[in-house]
Each structure stands twice: as structure tokens, then as C-alpha cells.
Amino acid sequence: MDTDQLIRSLAADNPHRAPRVGAVLSMALLVAAPLSILIFATFFGVRADVMSAMRNPFFDMKFAVTLSLAIPAIIVSLHLSRPEALLRGWGWLLLLPVGLLAVAIGSEAMMAPAMPMAMRLVGKNSRVCMVAIPAMALPLLAGALFGLRHGAPSRPALAGALAGLVSAGLAATLYAAHCTDDSPLFVATWYTLATALVTAIGAAVGSRVLRY
Amino acid sequence: MRGREDEWTGLMRSAMAGDDAAYHRLLKAVTPVLRAAARRGLARAGQPPDQAEDIVQEILLAVHLKRHTWDSEAPFAPWLFAIGRNKLIDALRRRGRRVFVNIDDFAETLPGEAPQDTASAGEVAAQLGTLPQRQRDVLQSIAVEAASIKDTAARLSMSEGAVRVALHRGLAALTAKLRDH
Numbered sequence: 355m356d357t358d359q360l361i362r363s364l365a366a367d368n369p370h371r372a373p374r375v376g377a378v379l380s381m382a383l384l385v386a387a388p389l390s391i392l393i394f395a396t397f398f399g400v401r402a403d404v405m406s407a408m409r410n411p412f413f414d415m416k417f418a419v420t421l422s423l424a425i426p427a428i429i430v431s432l433h434l435s436r437p438e439a440l441l442r443g444w445g446w447l448l449l450l451p452v453g454l455l456a457v458a459i460g461s462e463a464m465m466a467p468a469m470p471m472a473m474r475l476v477g478k479n480s481r482v483c484m485v486a487i488p489a490m491a492l493p494l495l496a497g498a499l500f501g502l503r504h505g506a507p508s509r510p511a512l513a514g515a516l517a518g519l520v521s522a523g524l525a526a527t528l529y530a531a532h533c534t535d536d537s538p539l540f541v542a543t544w545y546t547l548a549t550a551l552v553t554a555i556g557a558a559v560g561s562r563v564l565r566y
Numbered sequence: 567m568r569g570r571e572d573e574w575t576g577l578m579r580s581a582m583a584g585d586d587a588a589y590h591r592l593l594k595a596v597t598p599v600l601r602a603a604a605r606r607g608l609a610r611a612g613q614p615p616d617q618a619e620d621i622v623q624e625i626l627l628a629v630h631l632k633r634h635t636w637d638s639e640a641p642f643a644p645w646l647f648a649i650g651r652n653k654l655i656d657a658l659r660r661r662g663r664r665v666f667v668n669i670d671d672f673a674e675t676l677p678g679e680a681p682q683d684t685a686s687a688g689e690v691a692a693q694l695g696t697l698p699q700r701q702r703d704v705l706q707s708i709a710v711e712a713a714s715i716k717d718t719a720a721r722l723s724m725s726e727g728a729v730r731v732a733l734h735r736g737l738a739a740l741t742a743k744l745r746d747h
Contacts, residue, residue: 355691355709357597360623363709363737364630365590368581370734372634436635438648506632508652565656565745566632 372504375435379428379501383524386497390490390525398486398532407536415458416530416541423451423549424523431498431516435505441512448519458538469537477535480544486532487525487548488555494521495556499563506566514560518553525552570595571643578642582633593626600625600650603672607654613661619687625653627690627741647672656745693743701736704729 407413426447433439467474477483498517507513526545535541574592581589604618604625628649636645650672694702700722707718708729715733719726 355623355687355694355705357619357623357626357687358594359709359712360626360690361590361593361597362712363705363733364593364626365586366708366715367630367730367733367737368586368589369584370730372631374634436637436645437632437652438640438644504634506628506635506649506652508648566628566652 375501375505376432378504379432379498382497382501383494383520386493387524389493390528393490393493394528394532397489398482398529400531401534403534404531407534410536412458412462412536412538413530415454415538416533416536416545417527419451419454419458419538419541420523420526420530420545422454423448424520424527426450427516427519427523431502431513431520432505434507434509434513434516435502437506437508439508451523455538455542459542462538471539474535474537475539475543477533477537477540477544479533479535480540483529483533483535483544484548484551486529487522487545488552489525490528491518491521491525491548491552494524495552495559497521499556499559502560502564503566505564507564510564511557511561513564515553515557517560518556519549521556522549522552571641574646575642578633578636579638582636582638593629596629596646597622597626600646600672603647603650604654607658611658613658617657617661620689621654621657623687623690624657624741624744625650627737627744628653631738631741689744689747690740693740693747696743697736697739700724701732701739704732705736705740708733 401407430441430444430447433444434441462474495517498520499514502513502517505513526549529545535544574596577588577592577595581592600622601618604621605615608615608618608621629646632649636642654672694705697705703722704718704724707713707721708715713721715726715729718724719729722729724732
């Protein structure tokens with residue numbers, strides 16, 4: 355088939371309209387979310403003292419941190435699904451949760467400590483956290499990668515890493531409702547490690563499946 | 567140069583609004599530019615230029631299947647050249663070349679560059695043979711025999727909708743095979 359012939363067939367297919375990447379990504383995440391919620395409800399569940407926990411600003415802060423990761427990661431991943439897009443100018447959005455955590459750690463340090471620092475950092479749930487966040491992230495990661503496959507990222511591994519951040523941020527939002535460790539030190543340590551793991555998986559898989 | 571790129575953007579807007587003829591003209595207009603850039607990239611990597619046409623066809627397929635990622639408020643050329651660069655890099659990697667794609671290979675096309683003839687391209691043609699019969703027949707009819715959707719439907723005793731679906735699936739399958747082979 356010579357190039358003129360190929361062009362003819364492409365022009366004949368012009369009426370075909372594909373949905374936008376954002377629409378496909380949203381649908382894929384909505385399909386994956388019930389699976390993650392099922393894992394949450396089956397194995398973890400909302401912590402028993404949730405009513406009193408809600409009066410603790412550090413409990414609320416966890417959700418602010420995880421959502422400030424997930425939502426900017428969605429925005430940046432959609433931006434990078436365009437072939438000519440650069441991370442430059444957008445990457446700072448991904449620093450929002452870091453900034454929030456720094457503020458939270460600072461405010462906790464100024465309060466009279468309820469527990470010694472080592473205990474706040476290690477917490478009671480570090481091992482659960484390292485399992486729960488990746489486990490709940492996996493269905494969402496598959497959804498995010500499926501959605502982003504509809505795009506045309508120039509750097510598939512980077513786009514895959516962002517899919518990892520999206521799914522880890524959403525999974526951590528669920529996990530935050532279960533975990534009784536509310537210290538920002540705990541969040542900064544264990545949530546970050548779990549997120550890094552999911553992000554690495556996303557980058558590795560993305561470098562294969564997000565090529566277009 | 568700017569005038570040419572503005573013209574491309576205008577054509578692509580019309581194409582996205584449903585003007586198939588504008589889309590055809592746009593693809594014809596960008597092809598010599600892509601071909602020249604692919605040849606330059608191959609030459610820089612020490613590769614014979616006869617693979618340029620395969621790369622051009624891969625770029626055109628990617629442009630087609632990913633055109634929903636183009637923002638109609640943005641100029642068309644940077645989007646096109648980004649896809650061109652990616653496909654050139656992929657093609658060189660597949661051939662086991664260390665890749666030093668000059669980012670200007672696509673961005674700047676020397677004015678007055680002699681238009682190259684359409685060279686033969688083997689890869690799309692080879693992959694065409696591996697498609698399901700229906701998709702192959704439809705592509706053969708529309709691309710090679712230049713039949714319309716309507717005539718193709720009559721000839722193959724299919725509905726026009728089924729021809730459109732087979733055409734699109736065939737193009738998507740070709741692209742996937744070229745990427746993964």
C-alpha cells in the first residue's frame with residue numbers, strides 16, 4: 355500500500371470520532387473504583403472511632419493530603435496524554451501534597467506531643483498500610499492505564515508513573531478512613547513509601563502499555 | 567513557514583468539524599514534510615533512507631488514531647511534529663540504533679527542499695496481509711481501489727456502517743501490529 359492509498363483510507367475514516375482522553379479515563383476509574391471499595395470494605399473498613407476521629411484535624415488532614423495528590427495527578431496525566439506536552443510548568447502541582455504534609459508536620463511539632471516521635475512515625479499500622487494502599491490501588495491503576503492508553507504520551511513511563519500517583523492517591527484516600535495513625539509523620543513515611551511502590555509499578559507497566 | 571502551519575491548523579479544524587476533503591488535503595500536505603524529516607533522521611542515525619516511507623506511514627496512522635488528543639485551540643504543527651519525533655525514535659530503536667534524534671529534524675523543514683517521490687513502503691503492506699479477511703477486503707477496496715464507502719458496501723454485501731467499523735478496526739489493528747512487531 356503506498357502512502358497516497360493509505361491517506362485515502364485515513365480520510366475515509368475521518369467521520370470516526372473517538373472520545374476525549376478525559377472521558378475515557380473518568381469512565382475507567384469509575385469502573386475500577388467499586389473493586390477498590392470492595393477490597394476496602396472486605397478487608398479494612400472504616401475505623402471504629404471515626405466519629406471522634408473527625409474532631410481531630412490531623413485525621414482530616416490525611417484526606418487533604420491524599421486528594422491533593424490524586425486530583426493534581428489526574429490533571430497532569432491528562433495534560434501529558436498530548437504528544438507535545440511537557441511536564442515543565444505542570445510538575446509543581448504534584449508538590450501540593452508535599453507542601454501540605456510539611457505544614458502538617460510543622461503544626462504537629464508545635465503542639466504538645468501526645469506520643470513520642472518514634473511511636474508516631476512507626477505507628478501501629480505501618481505494615482497494613484504498605485499492603486492496603488497498593489492492594490486497593492491496583493484496580494485503579496489498571497483503570498488509569500487503560501484510560502491513558504487512549505492518549506498519546508511522548509514519555510510512556512512518565513505517564514505510567516502518573517497513573518500510579520493517581521491510583522495511589524485514591525487508594526490512600528480510602529485507606530485514610532481505616533487507619534488509626536493520624537500523625538503527619540506516619541503519613542509522610544508510610545503513605546509515601548506505598549505510593550512510591552505503586553508509582554514504580556505504574557512506570558514499569560506504562561513504559562510498555564502506553565506506547566502508541 | 568508560519569503561513570503553512572496556520573494553513574495546516576485551519577485544515578485540521580475543518581477536518582475535525584467533519585470535512586473529509588480538508589482532512590485529505592491536510593494529510594497530503596504534511597506528508598512531504600514528514601518524509602523529508604524522516605530521511606534526515608535516518609541519515610543522522612546512519613541508516614539508509616529507504617525506510618523513510620515506513621516511518622511516514624506509521625506517523626500518518628498515529629496522527630489519525632490520536633487526533634482526538636489535538637487541542638483545536640492549539641497550533642497543529644507542534645502536535646504533528648511531536649508524534650513524528652516519537653515514531654522516528656521508535657523506528658530507530660526497533661532497528662537497534664542508539665537514538666540521537668535531533669529535535670529540529672521535524673521542527674524545521676528547509677524551505678525549497680525538493681519533494682521526494684513516494685517510495686515503496688513494505689511494512690504496512692506486509693501487516694495488511696495478517697488482518698482478518700473482512701478488514702483486509704475493506705482496506706483493499708477503499709485504499710487501493712479507491713472505492714467509496716458506499717461502493718465498498720455494495721461490492722462486499724455489507725452495510726455501510728459495517729464497512730466503516732471494519733475500516734476503523736483495520737486501521738487500528740495495523741497500527742498496533744506496526745508498533746508491536
